[in-house]
Amino acid sequence: MAKQSPSEQLDKVVSALLGRPDAPLPRDGASRLFNPSFGPVIEVIRDLINLPRADFKARLKADLEKEGSQVDGESSLGDRRASMATQAEKRVNYMREGFHSITPYLIIPAAARLIDFMKTAFGAEERFRVGRPGAENVIMHAEVKIGDSMIELADANPQFPPTPATLLLRASDPDAVYNRAIAAGATSIEPVADREYGARGGSLRDVCGNTWDISIPLPGSKIFEDFRSVTPHFNPARSADFIEFLEKAFGGEETYRAQSPEGRILHAQVRIGDSVISMGDAHGPYQTKPSTLHLYVPDTDSAYQRALGAGATSIQPPADQPYGERNAGVQDPFGNRWFLATHLRDFQPPAEAS
């Protein structure tokens, strides 16, 4: 009988065991195992037959991730005992309190003016502001709250050029809000009217170049159902490409898509973490406008790597920040800038600490 190489012989054993795990092992003419050195590996082969599929493990993990984001943690159930225990261990949520997964970060000229505008037009509440030392009217970082949503903003500079955004604002009385915004200096894009997709709304450009679409769903309409007060909106040339990127880079999940007969995406929604972003293919006055977003993730380092793997380029590699976050920055292939962050500990803003 022709002498077979060890790898050939071993494969015979594997094939026999795969066919029937308890099958008698192939033997040579003298009723011995092909190769006595295989004795020790047979147990390994028998166990490997039950090896879990890697894609099952990955799929189940993705399912659990999704379910986990929908299950209430103890903190939100107000279980005092548990929250005391976790406080004792100094573990904090990866998102800062009051924030959601996604926060629009408006980088614009004259940020201080925009804060005033948002207060007057939208009833925004200023929560935090740091001016540049010696030039307090130049805002390095500020936070305002509109309804249930946070917006961050800063003055543009050579390192961070302006990236005004398009924001969808839910308002119970869009006519009144629209009129207040115009009175506060905004420019109309579309006056408020009933829209065929089941909302009443209008759009305008604010004093710093951001576009606001102010609307309320019409009675019985389910549109914007899971939107917060403020939802970032995008107009990429091809939304389908953007959606694919969001899925790969940030684990986004497409939750809605309306297409024209020619295949143009009129409106789509993608859920990332606990937030939703909205988009539609660029058209008319709604053209591609790269923006900047702050995205809370459970682990900045792995999210950063994943985004790079999906085609983003690095703006800044992960690093711990003095304000209690680990941050990284990437730019997506559509020009949007994403600041990934994991909240590590609570930071006392100097204004509040004093």
Added chain:
Amino acid sequence: MKAPTKEPASPSGGAGEKLLVAAAQKDPARFTELYEANFERVYAFVLRRVSNRSDAEDVTAEVFQHALANLKTFEWRGVPFVAWLYRMAGNAIADRWQRVSREQGTAAADDPPDPHARAIPEEVEQRALLFRLVGTLPADQRRVVEMRFAEEKSIREISQEMKRTPGAIKQLQLRAIRSLRAQLDEKPGMRTSKTHG
């Protein structure tokens, strides 16, 4: 400052595992870290009582989904987290067993599984360790092992997919299996192989 995600929790629990559980109880999105640390053990445990891959996957998924939904009720009582998962796995298997008996119109089988095995046999730990070790093999060896065993592909299919000769695939298979054996033998407390024949 970061959660101890790199090293899986040790089988006997420990401070790292306790932190992971506390973090997941507060923020269920972090449950996946516990999942990563315990997946192979639960799967290996389930394998003792179910005979095919799809049942093993169903029960494993059920265990982790149930654990996530009930994580708030988990309390430390000096037993490792995985013992809690084994208990759920035992229940899930017992339920399945009863359902099958009912559907087939037979009385409960003569040999019902012992769902709450008193001691977790070494065999479960050994298998779980082997499954984890597969993940540490060089990429080409790992792919061959995954395709050959988990995806049940033939040498020819693997050779087409990996664009290597069948001989090269068999060589990678041999190296992978020998390396797994050697690594299992290095782990203290693990059996050396049994003899067969």
